[in-house]
Structure formats: structure tokens, C-alpha cells
Amino acid sequence: MEKNKYIMTVFGCQMNERDAETLRGFLDELGYEEVEKVKDAGLVIMNTCAVRQKAEEKVFGHIGRLGKLKQENPDLTIAICGCMVQQEEVAKKIKKSYPYVDLIFGTHNIATFPELLQRAQESEETILDLWDDAGQVVEGLPVTRKDGIKAWVNITYGCNNFCSYCVVPYVRGRERSRLPGDIVAEVSSLAAKGFREVTLLGQNVNSYGKDLDELVDFASLLHRVDTETEIDRVRFMTSHPRDFNEKLAKVIAEGRSVCEHVHLPIQSGSNRILELMNRGYTREHYLALAEMLRGYVPSCALTTDIIVGFPGETEEDFAMTLEIVEIVGFDSAFTFLYSPRKGTPAAKMPGQVDNGVKKERFSRLLEAQNRWSLERSKALVGSVHELLVEGPSKTEKHVLTGRTRQNKTVNFTGENVMPGELVMVEIIEARTWSLAGRLKT
Ligand code: SAH
Numbered sequence: 195m196e197k198n199k200y201i202m203t204v205f206g207c208q209m210n211e212r213d214a215e216t217l218r219g220f221l222d223e224l225g226y227e228e229v230e231k232v233k234d235a236g237l238v239i240m241n242t243c244a245v246r247q248k249a250e251e252k253v254f255g256h257i258g259r260l261g262k263l264k265q266e267n268p269d270l271t272i273a274i275c276g277c278m279v280q281q282e283e284v285a286k287k288i289k290k291s292y293p294y295v296d297l298i299f300g301t302h303n304i305a306t307f308p309e310l311l312q313r314a315q316e317s318e319e320t321i322l323d324l325w326d327d328a329g330q331v332v333e334g335l336p337v338t339r340k341d342g343i344k345a346w347v348n349i350t351y352g353c354n355n356f357c358s359y360c361v362v363p364y365v366r367g368r369e370r371s372r373l374p375g376d377i378v379a380e381v382s383s384l385a386a387k388g389f390r391e392v393t394l395l396g397q398n399v400n401s402y403g404k405d406l407d408e409l410v411d412f413a414s415l416l417h418r419v420d421t422e423t424e425i426d427r428v429r430f431m432t433s434h435p436r437d438f439n440e441k442l443a444k445v446i447a448e449g450r451s452v453c454e455h456v457h458l459p460i461q462s463g464s465n466r467i468l469e470l471m472n473r474g475y476t477r478e479h480y481l482a483l484a485e486m487l488r489g490y491v492p493s494c495a496l497t498t499d500i501i502v503g504f505p506g507e508t509e510e511d512f513a514m515t516l517e518i519v520e521i522v523g524f525d526s527a528f529t530f531l532y533s534p535r536k537g538t539p540a541a542k543m544p545g546q547v548d549n550g551v552k553k554e555r556f557s558r559l560l561e562a563q564n565r566w567s568l569e570r571s572k573a574l575v576g577s578v579h580e581l582l583v584e585g586p587s588k589t590e591k592h593v594l595t596g597r598t599r600q601n602k603t604v605n606f607t608g609e610n611v612m613p614g615e616l617v618m619v620e621i622i623e624a625r626t627w628s629l630a631g632r633l634k635t
């Protein structure tokens with residue numbers, strides 16, 4: 195073990211992945227080196243997620259296991275950050291039950307990480323530092339991106355939507371937008387460094403700019419990124435159905451670099467449940483959006499998130515979710531069992547659904563969605579797509595893998611093809627989760 199070697203575990207969404215890149219940036223500046231094995235590390239960092247109970251349980255498991263390591267190595271520094279510990283009662287519980295943890299800090303004070311780390315390494319006590327308020331957007335923090343091909347770029351932080359099941363507005367604070375000029379400049383510099391693709395990140399990208407003095411919305415930001423930078427591909431997530439509009443669909447249709455893929459979480463197909471969720475749209479509105487989008491961008495892939503077993507969900511409500519899966523035919527979906535989150539309105543709602551019922555509905559939903567995912571993949575057989583090559587496939591080393599503009603994974607064999615290249619492939623076989631392709635020369 196060496197003091198200046200670290201290992202970082204990241205749970206949760208792309209926002210956390212992006213924050214981890216900032217932490218890596220700081221650690222690079224401090225002369226640290228990232229290692230793969232926990233036994234080689236003098237510093238262990240866990241960037242945590244609070245969105246579902248399971249994510250939190252995993253972190254508790256990890257912290258528990260680190261206790262033994264700390265006994266063997268009293269010099270080991272253990273730091274825990276992210277959404278889970280932004281919840282004050284959770285942070286206090288960790289401090290009390292796992293006193294060997296050296297540093298606990300939240301989501302709003304990541305810019306002060308070097309200082310906090312130093313304090314933690316000098317102190318005998320656990321340093322716990324949480325800020326209630328996010329404050330202004332801080333620009334110019336260091337960033338270390340591991341992959342030189344694809345990059346995450348924040349456009350907004352926080353969320354104002356307060357969906358009744360969701361902890362994000364409590365742990366990430368109010369919505370704050372970065373200035374469009376800063377975003378365009380970052381994408382330009384990424385393109386100049388050889389990056390091929392950026393994903394613009396926000397909890398609800400469609401409400402970008404509402405808090406700024408400058409008159410700018412997400413569609414115009416996307417248009418600027420498309421026309422003012424040299425980046426080959428632009429993606430964005432997550433879109434919210436309440437604020438998704440025709441102007442945005444046109445930018446996707448006409449954009450040079452804007453990829454034909456929209457992740458548009460529906461959460462439920464029942465208007466009654468959508469209302470209880472405080473989502474701010476109806477199933478009819480969602481269906482109209484899907485139709486409008488496909489009208490402008492016929493090749494557009496549409497993916498979604500669905501929660502099963504929200505409080506009060508009846509068999510009829512669930513049937514409406516299944517029905518919408520059949521009507522829309524999503525390319526893929528992230529499906530979740532509803533998980534009560536402390537402090538959110540839904541956790542106190544009557545009619546919490548029994549776990550067995552949730553699981554049974556979940557498996558019916560999965561069956562329907564898997565069928566559609568395969569169906570959508572099959573429809574692509576015979577067509578030719580531009581692929582951004584990522585590298586060797588995870589399972590077969592001699593096979594290369596890449597993604598289409600619709601974000602479909604394609605495996606193919608080819609010689610003299612390098613990661614980061616854009617190549618054309620013909621789809622020759624469909625599987626539920628991926629496609630097989632042949633290089634077109
Ligand atoms: N801002 C994004 C998603 C953030 S969380 C959006 O609004 O779409 C990612 C997904 O996790 C959500 O879309 C939702 O489907 C799921 N999720 C959030 N809170 C949850 C909870 N308490 N239980 C189960 N799933 C949840």
C-alpha cells in the first residue's frame with residue numbers, strides 16, 4: 195500500500211461518473227495514481243447513489259468490508275461522498291456506526307475536495323462536511339477523463355421537478371444551468387483533443403436555461419453545439435416529457451452531429467399514477483410526443499425508464515403500462531421496482547405494493563420489453579450504420595464493438611480498425627441486447 199495510490203468506486207448515474215472525473219482530476223493534480231486493487235491503495239473513495247435502497251445497501255456492505263482493511267492498515271484513508279451521504283441522517287449514521295471512515299462529504303462541496311482530504315488525513319476524527327445549499331455553478335474544476343473518445347458534459351446540475359418518489363432534488367439541490375458559452379467552449383476543446391462524442395448531461399435537459407438571464411433553451415443550446423463545434427456526435431440525457439417540444443425534434447432531425455436517440459422516461463402508463471408521481475404529463479401527451487418525434491426523425495431510437503409498483507398501483511394501472519410498452523415499442527427500457535425513499539412524499543402514500551406483486555409485475559414487464567427490444571433489433575438487419583468504434587468486445591477479445599447513432603451496440607470483426615474511428619457496418623444478426631455487423635469497405 196502506498197499513500198498516493200487510490201481506488202474509486204462509483205455507484206449510480208452519469209452525473210456521479212462525471213463527478214468522479216472531477217475527483218480524479220484533483221487527485222492527478224495532487225500526484226495520486228489510480229490502482230485496480232484495493233490492497234494497493236492508500237486512499238479508498240466511494241461516490242455513492244441514493245436513488246434506490248439497493249444502491250445504498252451495496253455501499254453499507256462495502257464500508258463494512260473496509261473495516262478489516264483499516265485494522266490491518268491504520269494509515270488507509272477512507273472517503274465517502276455523493277448523493278447517499280448528502281442525506282444528513284445517513285452521513286451521521288455512517289460516522290457513528292463506522293468510525294474508521296475518515297471523510298464524508300456531500301454533492302455540493304466537491305470543489306473543496308483537496309482541502310477536505312488534507313484535513314481528513316491529518317485528523318484522528320471523521321471529517322463530516324455537508325453543505326445545505328449548492329450555491330453557484332463552479333467552472334474550471336480539473337477533470338480526468340479515462341476514455342479519449344466519449345465524454346460526459348454537464349449542462350445543468352440539480353432538479354426542480356420533485357417527482358414524488360425521487361430523492362434527487364433533495365440531494366442535488368435546485369436546478370442550475372451552465373452558461374451556453376462555457377458548454378460550447380468545453381465541447382470545442384474536447385473535439386480539438388480528439389474526442390468524437392459528447393453526452394450533454396442534466397436531470398431534465400429540456401428545462402436547460404430557464405434559470406439564466408440569457409435567453410436560451412435546450413434546443414438552441416443543442417443547435418449551437420452542433421453548428422459551432424467540430425464534435426462528430428452529440429447525445430443528451432435525460433429528457434423529460436413535460437418539457438420536450440417540437441423545436442427540439444427539429445434540431446435532432448436537422449443536426450449534423452445530433453444522434454437519433456432520445457431517452458424519454460415515461461415511468462407509468464396510467465394517468466392516475468402519473469398524477470400521483472407528480473410527473474406533469476399524461477399518457478396521451480407522451481404518445482403524442484413519441485409520434486411527433488418519429489414524424490420528424492423516423493430513424494430515432496426511443497428508450498425509457500419505467501417504475502413498477504408505485505404506491506396505489508393496481509392491476510389496471512399496471513395493465514396500462516404494459517399497454518403503452520406495446521403501443522410505443524421502445525428500443526429498450528430501464529425498469530425499476532419502486533423503492534421508498536425517506537423524505538419523499540411517495541414513501542408516505544397509502545397502498546404500498548407488496549414485494550411479491552411488484553416482482554411478478556416486473557417480470558411481465560420485462561418479458562414485453564425484451565420482446566420489443568429484439569423486434570427493434572431485427573428490423574435493423576440488412577441496414578447499414580455508422581459506428582463509433584469503442585474497442586474489443588467485453589466477451590470476445592478478437593471482436594470489436596461500437597455504437598450506432600441510435601446507441602445500439604454492434605459487434606463486428608475487422609482488421610486495421612482502431613478505437614475512436616467511425617466506420618460503416620451492415621447489420622447481419624439481431625440479438626436482444628446487441629447486433630452483429632459486417633464491416634463495409
Ligand atoms: N432525471 C431523470 C432520472 C433520474 S433517476 C428523469 O427524470 O428521467 C433515474 C431513474 O430511476 C428514474 O427515471 C426512475 O425511473 C428511477 N427511480 C427514481 N427514483 C426511484 C425510486 N424511488 N424507486 C424506483 N425507481 C426510481
Ligand code: SF4
Binds near residue numbers: 354
Ligand atoms: Fe427525480 Fe423527477 Fe428530477 Fe428525474 S425529473 S431527477 S425523476 S425528480
